[in-house]
Amino acid sequence: MVELIVALDAARVRANLQRIRERLDAAQLRSPAGRSGNGRPVEVLAAIKYLAAEALPTLAQAGVTLVGENRAQELELKHRAHGDLFEWDFIGALQSRRVRTIVPYVRLIHSLASDSALRELERHRALARPGLRVLVEVNVAGEEGKAGIAPGELDGFIARCPLPVAGLMTMPPRSEDPERSRPSFAALRELAQERGLEHLSMGTSQDYVVAAEEGATIVRIGTSLYD
Secondary structure, three states: OOOOEOOOOHHHHHHHHHHHHHHHHHHHHHOHHHHOOOOOOOEEEEEOOOEOHHHHHHHHHOOOOEEEEOOHHHHHHHHHHHHHHOEEEEOOOOOHHHHHHHOOOOOEEEEEOOHHHHHHHHHOHHHOOOOOEEEEEEOOOOOOOOOOEOHHHHHHHHHHOOOOEEEEEOOOOOOOOHHHHHHHHHHHHHHHHHHOOOEEEOOOOOOHHHHHHOOOOEEEEOHHHHO
């Protein structure tokens, strides 16, 4: 079990955040794909799965404005403690039984990938935060046993969604080489562009620069922000 981080150094996090934003800006400038996004800087989402609630005010002090939690119960607890400090997204595997817990607190759900979750979104849409939108998770590489909608099933899935679909998300195959993520990111961008979708949630601490070059609008950063 990973030990939760209970204390952060605000100055260090601020410096890390500045470095990440500079790298993202440079990636967008040197890549036509990066410049073809929504015309705005890439959003840095701080992944807080391994942060204790008491560490969150330090993130705000360091300039973080957007956080994402992987677990529904932790999202509820952390939002109740510090909900006014950030914008909140849900970035973990979306279990249909947890939809009711999640929807009152977030602006985006990044991981919509099942018809059971669609049904629960319809059932609990009255509980949702005003303006809640979703991102559909796509299994671009076709990895067996991995979450995500197959590209060929995407249009039907979007048509069945009871909430506005703001964009797409993907997790590329695991690799130590960030360049190996590029084909998945490029494919996701093409899927979004063909459907006129605004957001691309792709890229983590390992490969966020490549993701920005390929048009990411949101990157999900953990380790690179806290180390």
